[in-house]
Amino acid sequence: GIYKPGDKLPSEGDLCKEFNISRITVRNALSELVKEDILCKKRGKGTYVTIPERIEATCAGNSFTNSCHRINAKPSTKIISTTIEKANKYVSEALNIEPEEKIICIKRLRLIDDVPVIFEVDYFRIDYMFLLKEELEDRSLMEVISKNISTLPKRVENIFEVKHSNKDYSGHLKCASNMPLLKVRQLVYTENNDVLYYNEQFIRSDKYKYAVSAEI
Structure with missing residues (x-):
């Protein structure tokens, strides 16, 4: 077989x-x-x-889809849920909106060669309602956004930390409960330095790694 x-x-x-x-x-x-x-x-x-490790080089505008294509791997995305929610304190500060203001929340599972590696939660201001009408399965969010608005992403800010998996993440990522995950909090900015969206990524660090380079 x-x-x-x-x-x-x-x-x-x-x-x-x-x-x-x-x-x-x-x-x-x-x-x-x-x-x-x-x-x-x-x-x-x-x-x-064996599930091979994948390495992601971080840079502005470096999408998951493009990263997979560069290493000749097949990216895919499963939409877990798309909902309208009230922003908590941290999300409202990230999106520069009022606390409990309505936002769009998209939960996605990112896979490489059919292996789940990232559980991702994306937060958008409510004026991105067009996302609720789009087919998002196996599509790049950047591609969908650029098709609907003229403002494009220019840079990202990443904050890295370690978080232990919970029952929800473990179920989607098919990993052991309480396994250490790499958590990335990411702010995506437009060329006008406005926040385009905010997301949180929970990554199986045994299968997907970030490589960061910087000039000194």
Whole structure:
């Protein structure tokens, strides 16, 4: 069969029957693939296809979709929910609006080669109502925004911290509960230095990493 990153392989006994070979041949083949980091063994669970790490170089306007294309990986996005909510204190300050003012909240799951790596929550001012009418599945938000308004993103500010996964994040990211995640709080600015939107990203740091470079 064809197995994707993260898939569990059949047992040694099942592989012996499928390919009509001895158990020692199967065991040796699996050991070699583990050495080459193609497979990984999990004690008490079985053998799995290794999920490769992905590295993101941070820079202004560097979208998830473009980053995946640069490393020849397939990006995809699943929309978890699109709602109108009241802004909490932190979000209202980030968007420069009044507390409890209505905002648009979009929750998305970002995948690389069908492996979930980022749980993302995007916050927009209520005047971005056009987002509720757009098909957002497997589309870049930047692409949707640029199609509807003339103002384009110019720069981003990122704040990095570590946050332990909760039940909600773990369920979507398919990771252990309480696993350390890389949390990125991101402000996206227009060329007029106005806040375009604010988002929070919860990243499986064992599968997706940020590389930051700066001139000194």
